[in-house]
Amino acid sequence: MAKFIVVEGLEGAGKTTALELIKKVLTEKDIEFVTTREPGGTPLAEKMREIVKSETDEVLTTEAELLLMYASRAQLIANVIKPALEQGKWVLGDRHDLSSLAYQGGGRQVSDELILPIRNAVLKGFEPDLTLLMDLDPRVGLARAAERGALDRIEREQIEFFDRTRAVYLNNAKQNNKIKVIDAELALPNVQQQIIDELTCWFDDIH
Numbered sequence: 599m600a601k602f603i604v605v606e607g608l609e610g611a612g613k614t615t616a617l618e619l620i621k622k623v624l625t626e627k628d629i630e631f632v633t634t635r636e637p638g639g640t641p642l643a644e645k646m647r648e649i650v651k652s653e654t655d656e657v658l659t660t661e662a663e664l665l666l667m668y669a670s671r672a673q674l675i676a677n678v679i680k681p682a683l684e685q686g687k688w689v690l691g692d693r694h695d696l697s698s699l700a701y702q703g704g705g706r707q708v709s710d711e712l713i714l715p716i717r718n719a720v721l722k723g724f725e726p727d728l729t730l731l732m733d734l735d736p737r738v739g740l741a742r743a744a745e746r747g748a749l750d751r752i753e754r755e756q757i758e759f760f761d762r763t764r765a766v767y768l769n770n771a772k773q774n775n776k777i778k779v780i781d782a783e784l785a786l787p788n789v790q791q792q793i794i795d796e797l798t799c800w801f802d803d804i805h
Contacts, residue, residue, distance in 0.1 A: 600683045601804070602725075604691040606700075606767065607732030608760055609753050610742030611782045612789060613692055616732055619793055620690055627801075631688040632678065636697060637670040640677050646670040651750045658751075664702045664713065668720045671695065675724060694726055696770060696777070701752070704766030705759040728800050730793060731771055732782040736760030739782075 603620060605613045617633070624631050638647040646666045649658065658666075671694070679689050695717065702708045736757060743753055771777040778796045782789055 600686050600688050601727040602679065602683060602689045602691065604694040604696070604726040604729045605732065606693060606696050606729055606777075607782060608734065608736050608739045608764060608767075609749075610739030610746075611732035611734050612786075613732055615786070616730060616780070616789075616793055617690060617692055619790055620730075620797065623794070623797055624688060624690070629688050630686070631690050632682045633690045633692070634674060634678055635692040636674065636694055637667055639670075639674040643670040643673045646673075651752065653751050660702070660706045660708060661712070663706070664698070664708055664716065667698050667702060668716050671698075672720045675721075680724075691726070694729070695721060696729060696731075696767065699770060700763045700766040705755065705763040707762065726776065727804075729774075729777045730796060731767055731777055731779045732789075733764070733768065733779050734782040736764055 605616045605620070607613050621631070621633070636643075637650055638644045646669055650663055650666050650670075679691070682689050698713070698717070703710070703713050740749075740753070740757070740760065743749060768779070771779050778800075780789060780792045780796070784792075
């Protein structure tokens with residue numbers, strides 16, 4: 599049975615490095631997989647990503663941002679993720695729905711009354727089989743992100759925004775045993791070992 603694995607986390611948490619390590623593990627196990635990212639992952643979804651990430655003269659409202667995230671996700675699930683899984687290919691995602699709960703629900707403080715009906719309509723219960731949450735203090739993560747280059751519209755939010763985002767991430771991890779928290783502030787070899795350990799336990803559980 600094909601599986602859907604997602605890597606989540608704040609800016610600078612090392613998602614890209616984690617994804618590369620997971621790719622290596624899947625390749626070594628001769629598992630065929632495709633990779634995705636959110637927002638984005640299809641031609642239309644990438645256009646929505648550009649709107650969300652870019653600064654423009656017209657202010658993007660919180661509600662419009664939320665809807666764009668879910669519109670992008672709907673395109674990706676229908677046109678990439680589910681077709682791949684149906685073909686027996688695993689899917690490795692850079693972010694998924696947990697990001698919206700954390701960034702829009704936590705960071706933007708969008709109420710459950712707004713976000714949950716949209717979420718339920720788009721996902722219809724669909725969720726990843728495993729999520730690795732790369733967790734770190736947002737101050738550390740933003741400093742790392744700034745070293746990579748110019749920050750985008752969301753990355754330039756106030757630190758309180760990211761504190762709220764992190765809190766929602768961690769709260770969801772406590773409530774969902776499919777979300778595994780990785781301490782991303784440790785040295786890289788230690789972070790990688792945590793990922794390997796979680797993957798090893800998970801592979802043992804599903805076989």
